[in-house]
Amino acid sequence: xxxxxxYNEIIxxxxxxxxxxxxxxxxxxxxxxxxxxxxxxKLKKLIxxxxxxxxxxxxxxxxxxxxxxxxxxxxxxxxAVNLGSGQPKYLLWLSTVENSxxxxxxxxxxxxxxxxxxxxCPEAWQMQGKNLIDIGxxxxxxxxxxxSLDLNPDNIEGWNALGCIYLENNExxxxxxxxxxxxxxxxxxxxxxxxxxxxxxxxxxxxxxxKYLEKAKKYKMQCPELYNALGLCYSRIDxxxxxxxxxxxxxxxxxxxxxxxxxxxxxxxxxxxxxEALQLYEELIKVDAxxxxxxxxxxWCLEKTNNLDEAIxxxxxxxxxxxxxxxxxxNLSECLYAKGYLVEAIGHLEEIIKNxxxxxxxxxxxxxxxxxxxxxxxxxxxxxxxxxxx
Numbered sequence: 117x118x119x120x121x122x123y124n125e126i127i128x129x130x131x132x133x134x135x136x137x138x139x140x141x142x143x144x145x146x147x148x149x150x151x152x153x154x155x156x157x158k159l160k161k162l163i164x165x166x167x168x169x170x171x172x173x174x175x176x177x178x179x180x181x182x183x184x185x186x187x188x189x190x191x192x193x194x195x196a197v198n199l200g201s202g203q204p205k206y207l208l209w210l211s212t213v214e215n216s217x218x219x220x221x222x223x224x225x226x227x228x229x230x231x232x233x234x235x236x237c238p239e240a241w242q243m244q245g246k247n248l249i250d251i252g253x254x255x256x257x258x259x260x261x262x263x264s265l266d267l268n269p270d271n272i273e274g275w276n277a278l279g280c281i282y283l284e285n286n287e288x289x290x291x292x293x294x295x296x297x298x299x300x301x302x303x304x305x306x307x308x309x310x311x312x313x314x315x316x317x318x319x320x321x322x323x324x325x326x327k328y329l330e331k332a333k334k335y336k337m338q339c340p341e342l343y344n345a346l347g348l349c350y351s352r353i354d355x356x357x358x359x360x361x362x363x364x365x366x367x368x369x370x371x372x373x374x375x376x377x378x379x380x381x382x383x384x385x386x387x388x389x390x391x392e393a394l395q396l397y398e399e400l401i402k403v404d405a406x407x408x409x410x411x412x413x414x415x416w417c418l419e420k421t422n423n424l425d426e427a428i429x430x431x432x433x434x435x436x437x438x439x440x441x442x443x444x445x446x447n448l449s450e451c452l453y454a455k456g457y458l459v460e461a462i463g464h465l466e467e468i469i470k471n472x473x474x475x476x477x478x479x480x481x482x483x484x485x486x487x488x489x490x491x492x493x494x495x496x497x498x499x500x501x502x503x504x505x506x
């Protein structure tokens with residue numbers, strides 16, 4: 117009889133193992149396919165069979181995290197922690213979600229619990245570092261991340277995290293060094309390639325930046341930030357058609373990105389496609405009717421299409437928002453001069469020169485006005501100052 121019982125126990129275990137393997141395999145495939153809901157459904161079915169397995173609850177939590185469902189992810193990780201007797205693996209994921217939900221103190225306490233159980237856990241030191249930085253303890257946070265890297269020098273994510281911290285704090289050389297350390301481990305790591313590209317943008321080494329950003333694209337990185345960065349780099353080396361193409365690619369992925377729309381409009385302007393640039397700026401002004409820079413840029417496009425009266429109105433609107441901006445005032449002065457409103461233009465130019473007597477462009481326009489109105493001695497004086505001769 118005992119032999120029959122043992123045999124009867126073996127059969128359900130065998131089927132459970134088969135079902136576990138099947139559901140986990142399908143769930144993994146669905147994740148790779150981007151079908152997260154199907155992956156969730158399979159894992160939920162598996163939980164009905166093995167509800168006391170912490171690893172399945174943990175896996176379900178990671179899928180919820182991929183779709184940014186933090187509430188369900190938190191619940192899954194809490195169950196995994198309870199079933200798994202507080203294993204560090206589950207605690208670390210729970211800490212991540214708590215931090216994402218803004219519960220930094222809870223997240224920090226969980227990390228301390230992990231470090232008490234395993235003081236040599238590099239992931240815990242790395243997460244503690246991020247938490248410390250989030251509460252303003254930059255030095256202590258960097259020390260914690262460096263401790264993580266001492267324990268595991270091959271931790272690519274640690275090198276990337278350290279580099280990002282340096283980059284955010286304008287320690288660009290240290291950021292580059294950290295990113296390059298990570299790249300030695302995996303030369304195809306997309307985030308590292310992208311971040312090195314950003315460092316070189318800060319250095320204004322645009323050709324070098326393009327090299328890394330294009331590698332990230334080659335290895336299948338697709339995100340609006342990448343295409344926007346490439347657009348910026350190509351615009352700075354005057355490859356305007358390439359810049360326009362990349363800005364358009366960025367907008368395909370994130371159509372509402374105001375920064376990218378502005379960048380694309382600027383490229384249109386540089387390519388003398390003023391009507392198209394104007395259309396883009398007019399769309400932006402619907403989002404923020406009081407953005408002085410956009411108002412100025414609309415005025416510039418109107419001026420370039422010889423719609424001077426409308427341009428002057430927009431320049432005045434921009435200047436009303438930011439009366440201290442000498443670029444807006446200078447643009448207005450030049451437009452007033454072009455329209456023939458010379459006295460009005462002189463008033464604005466004198467305002468600029470009063471505050472910035474070394475503004476050569478203002479002196480040049482003022483010289484043109486005096487020349488046009490046949491005040492030649494004044495014009496010569498202005499031209500000399502524009503050339504820096506006085």
